[in-house]
Amino acid sequence: MDRGTERDTPPGPGRVPLAVAVVDHEGLVSHWSTGARRLFGVPKEDAIGRPALDLLPVAGALPDPADTPAPTPYDVLAEYDGHGTALGTDLGYPSAGRARISVPGDDRADVLWWAYPLLGPGTERLLVLAADAAVLYDETPDDAVCVERVSPGFARHTEFTGADNLARGLPEILPSMSVGESARIVSQVLELGYPVLEFSQNEKVPVTPDWGVSRRTERKVRRERAARAAAQGLPVPDDLTDDGEDLEYVAVRERLEFLNEVSGRIGTSLDLARTIVEVSRAVVPRFTDVAGTYLREQVVAGEAFDEGVPDTRTMWHRVALEHTDEPGRWDDVVPVGEAMPFPAHTPFFQCMTTGEPVLVPRIDERLGHAIASQFDKRDIRPLITGRSMLVVPLKARNVVLGFMILLRHPERAEFNDMDRVTGAELAARAGLVLDNARMYTYQEAVAETLQDSMLPHIAPRMAGCDIATRYLPGTQLGRIGGDWFDAVKLPGARTAFVVGDVMGHGLNSAAKMGQLRTAIQTMAGLDLPPAQLLRNFDDLAQRLGGDYLATCLYAVYDPIAGELSIANAGHIPPVLVRAVDGGSELLDLPTGAPVGVGGVPFEAVRLRVEPGDRLVMCTDGLVEIRGEDIGVGLETLCESAAHPAASMDDACDTIIRALNPRGGRKDDVALLMARLNGIEPDDVAEWRLKPEPAEVRRARAAIAEQLYDWGLARLVDNTVLMVSELVTNAVRHARGRPVTVRLVRGETLLCEVDDADHELPTLLDAGALDETGRGLRVVSTLAREWGASRSGAGKSVWFELTLPRR
Template sequence: MRPGAITTPEASGSDTRRCPFDVTDAAVLVVDPQGLIQGWSRGAQELLGYAEQDVIGHPAKELLAVPGEGLKLRHRTGSGWQAALTVRHRDGSSLEVGAQACPLGADRKGASWLVVAADLATMRTWEREQAVLRGLFTQSPFGLAVVDPQLRFLMINPALERMDGVPARLRLGRRLRDAMPGAAGPLAEARAREVLETGEPLVAVEQVDSAVDPHRQHVRSGSSFRLQDSAGHTVGVGHAVLDVTSHHRARQRLALVNEASVLIGSTLDLDRTVQELAEVLVPPVADFVAVDLLASVVGEQDPEPLLMSDTADLRRSAHRSIRPGPPNVLVALGEPANYPPVSPQARCVATGRPVLDAVVDLTTPWLRHDPPRAAKLHEVGVHSHMVVPLRARGITVGVATLMRWRNAESFDADDLLLVEELAARAAVCVDNARRFTREHRAALTLQRSLLPQDLPADTAVEAAYRYLPADTQAGVGGDWFDVLSLSGSRVGLVVGDVVGHGMHAAATMGRLRTAVHTLADLDLPPDELLSHLDDLVLRLAADEETADRPGTGVLGATCLYGVYDPIARSATFARAGHPPPAIAHLDRAVEFPDIPAGPPLGLGGLPFEAAEVPIPDGCVLAFYTDGLVTASPDRDVETGLERLCFALAHPDRPLEEICDDMVRTLLPDRPHDDVAFLVARPHALSADSFATWDLTSEPTAVAHARTITGQQLERWGLDELAFTTELIVSELVTNAIRYASEPIALRLIRDVHLICEVSDGSNTSPHLRRARSNDEGGRGLFLVAQFAQRWGTRYTPEGKTIWAEQPLPIGFRTNPAGQTPSCP
């Protein structure tokens, strides 16, 4: 047998639960006063191998392996003695035994002795087991109890007495359900009966108990097992109970920290982040919490370290209470907290260290300097108070104040460690939210500054728009739109979307929008304009790669560009990977005209195609980015287009109302992508708002052009513009006759400006130059530029058109329908 091993009945073949010196099993012999053996039991024969007739009358010392050893190892125990002896087995081997002896009585010859012996190893094993049982019952932290088959208490150890606070004498002999308070008794009895009937132990069953301390819940882990005697008969049920309150709370704190890592900082919104901290803390940790941030942090500025002499400008950013409804607080959300310099909050901000007041009452020193807050705390019944700093990157950004009144326990060191951990996580999220909000606002300001501030007042098109940036997670994007006044009362309508989000996308959008303005001023057809825009995107991407700035390069963009002609009552569209426009008619369903898609900008090498679409009176055009029809991740394009058709129904409504319906119908509260859309109601020019004449290439055509121009201006009531207009027409017609070819045409348009157009069959471009004093010619376009507000050239499939605009006289108005103007 290895030293220290505990022998089990299965291993040793004997029942170690019985005492080894039990006379029914042990070796028993009687020794007379002369030391002769007078009695020999069957157990002695089994232990040493000698038969009774072999030892009766022989000296007992002959059994010793070493003569005289018994005197050396003997020590007294009461009236007898106990010894560890080495004896000789009948087969000649030595055997270590433990022996106990006691006197039987004395006569005139002396006293006889009763000697009981057992195997020494078995005896020591039994002694260890007894020591374990005694220690477990009297010294271990486990609460132990034994109940009989009738579920009455038989034994209760001191640990269970202390744990329950009930003396054992008040429970012994009573049933479980009668001796334990509340629902604990019937529950314990049901479990004990289950163990009795099944024999299966119940292991580590946790139960919350507040009977001993009504102000604090205790969690206990209990195990129950059936007890049997050596014959296998059930004698009762044993219960072992351990108070695991500290472990339970540690698990709760760990679970709360894990939960906080998911809940706090779920968005990059500053207000939402601090509110999430408050929601995590109440009610698991505190009955009330207030989170105050530095005013500089609320204002998205960089916080600066504070000294003890500085006064912290704190603003209430979040608070939460266990009481239903809005908390009854001294400081409203967004208002200054105004803590006195001696307050825990001021000291916490200045030192960056927490302040724990386990007990708070009216005698607390710092409350004497803040009577309103002292009265409020007394009214509520606050008894424990804690202030923890929110520190991020070595700087305090705010404080969290926690209070308890319903929870009767005071804040302790473990609570402080937990709150400090949660506050540290929240502080990093607050700082990240502050930084992101500042950067997002800067990018949004940049983007909005790059978008049109006011649409041009054009009689040909009435327009309204909406721009909605993406939520704070995605950042600003590169969506844009524009309404451009072109020559000949035409209007350019454009909407585009740069791939990606952030400052770079917004800056790229600004570049593309500027390029569209420049190219549109050249009166390029829509397909040619997109080709030039595609080349620009390719050059921008190449410049980014050359600058070795990975991740900031232009990935591409989409664009839809259309030109509406109020005289032809049609629009020419071209698109580069962008959704087609929608046309809402008065008398039929919403139409999505078949415009060739074209590749997105930035691919290069592929041509763009334009398509002309008739625009009937009373319809509404809708230009939009893809974020409008795919605003939700779970929505497909077809569903988005169906909702768009629904929102565009009844195009005779005001455009602002149509825009509002589009927002309500198609967009969630927090769109995941930027959304820009433009709705326009075209107005065709009436027949009396323009006049066209075909001219010959004869020199007399100049005089004829001057005459018909004067007559038309007289019909329009614009006589005061006759001189300058006839001069402009004369110079333009003269140039066409001299330098161009037929067909030659003159057109006058009365819109928000008076427009003169002379068309010819040549593609040569005129150039403005300053004539020298001795030159006979070369002053025509110079005179046109002096008298006209704007002038320019646009090319057509048949040749070119030179145009010049003049402002109408003050007071002359043309209504949006293009009807006959009225003069004051």
């Protein structure tokens, strides 16, 4: 990087330093480049925010505040000091000029300037480019460069073959602007015109000056300029002496600064998608103009994969694409989200298999065609041909996770060996960050899958009740825990509600929870009374080990009788919200002791409930905060549970919102809410049959009549057939006691047959000559769902049928 004033030193061959400034709608300078500081002698901090007319010789481009405002700021005539025709500058037209200005600490300078009005929604009003005319002359008359050769003109008036190059290079000389803003400026310059001036940017660009330019050439030019200054008797600037800072050292230092800055910008979170975007944006436009990021298919999906060398069948997902081209130019041709393999003849395959960067100084026609052949019905050759390319692997622990394709515009310096080293170091750091995010995402997915598999998927409606549940993982203790909820279907259209909390946190608690939940669900199928069930549950926990401690609430709801029976094992009490007045109360239950303690009796409480009452059961993680009385949380639970809500889900969300923002929650939370709708007596029919074979015929007739009364004639044939089979078996095993048949109309049609025999029926595969064994096969085939369970008096065999649509 040339330090010092560019006007004092001749530029390199064919290079004209440019000053770049941007003026906002208030007429104040909003962008002031390093070239502007050198040309006008004003530091950036002094220029930003000052009136542009105080700093820039843009006569005619901005109105003088002292003058009467013109109809538009560009309705003036811009003259070019005899080196071009006068150009009318109506609104939207650029202007240009030449002026001699006074520079602080120097004599007057001869300045060429071009001003472009910036239209559109942005805050920028005017783009100003300026150059020192003095650098266009050589002291030797024979080698003099005519100023007219580079006189500013506009595309609508001249022929200029370098238009595209200038347009593509414009965003690079405005590094403080976003890609979208730069693209808008580029499109306007192309439409409105541009100066006929070939130039190469000669100000401090990111990382190092002119990456890819030979350092020996730079050093030689510096020596020649120093010798020329000494021959003319002029003082030699410090930056042109051999005592100045070595360019190699500067290059290395600035690259290290760049890598350090990139490292600070990536890995701000463990979210894989966000990390991918950070990595891509960190290198554009400072290191490259286009950056495409590809990852293995399994990495994107959060799955494990074979860590061997990739092959031609490995699928790679394009997960990010950043560029400085005009918006949409790449998006349609190479969209993000596309997956593809890469053949062995491509640089990408070489990079992914060797794990080393691959440098292509220029993509020629042959290579461009080979790469484009991978994209069906899309010609990407115009996007890549002529560009310099660097492919760097994204790897961690010697495993290639993906790679980045970096491309530079044709007019920008090619990637070189130093860039290869820099890109490799950049990719190594990015690979570690991506791997951390990948592992975190994978472990989080495993934890969520484990937790989801351990928690039941409860139907929103069961016999006589609506159910809603919520599970929230602990915010500080991982994504899994020992809290659970459950709802179990019981004989007699009853439902068991369970909420429990295994003591402890993390994976061990989740594993214990899975065992205990399965155990209590199995015991619920035995239709034990709540107190007896907790007694058996406590015995089981003791047999499993001393560290199997858990609190538990177990409730059985009978929608026909309108009764709720609840037993508590050391858990926080549930809340009952009454439908009559909307009031809520904590149910006063015997506390009991956590299961696994042993030797403590459990008691059940029976209470009447009305249709519409709501039962709320949760774990202590929702209401308990360390250092705060749990009574505060329970009071908030009662208040929020009673809040009116449009649905069960809304009611659960209301409770969560009321208690979660209190802060300090570190435990996981399980919440179960049941609206106890009950079953109307008109929807229940029951018959007691004598243990005689003749009663089977009576059962068939009664069932058929009831279904006709309910308007369920389409279910008569199948229901009668299955009831006939079940009643026949019940009469055979009744042991002289009555057989009960119950029909319940709810969300489904439920039929139950009870008898005094405790032996559960078994589904058999009857042979062609067998006289029995076909009854349950018929039930299993015709029923939506069926089952059998023991009860205190014997057993109950039931089946369900789907109600026809009305």
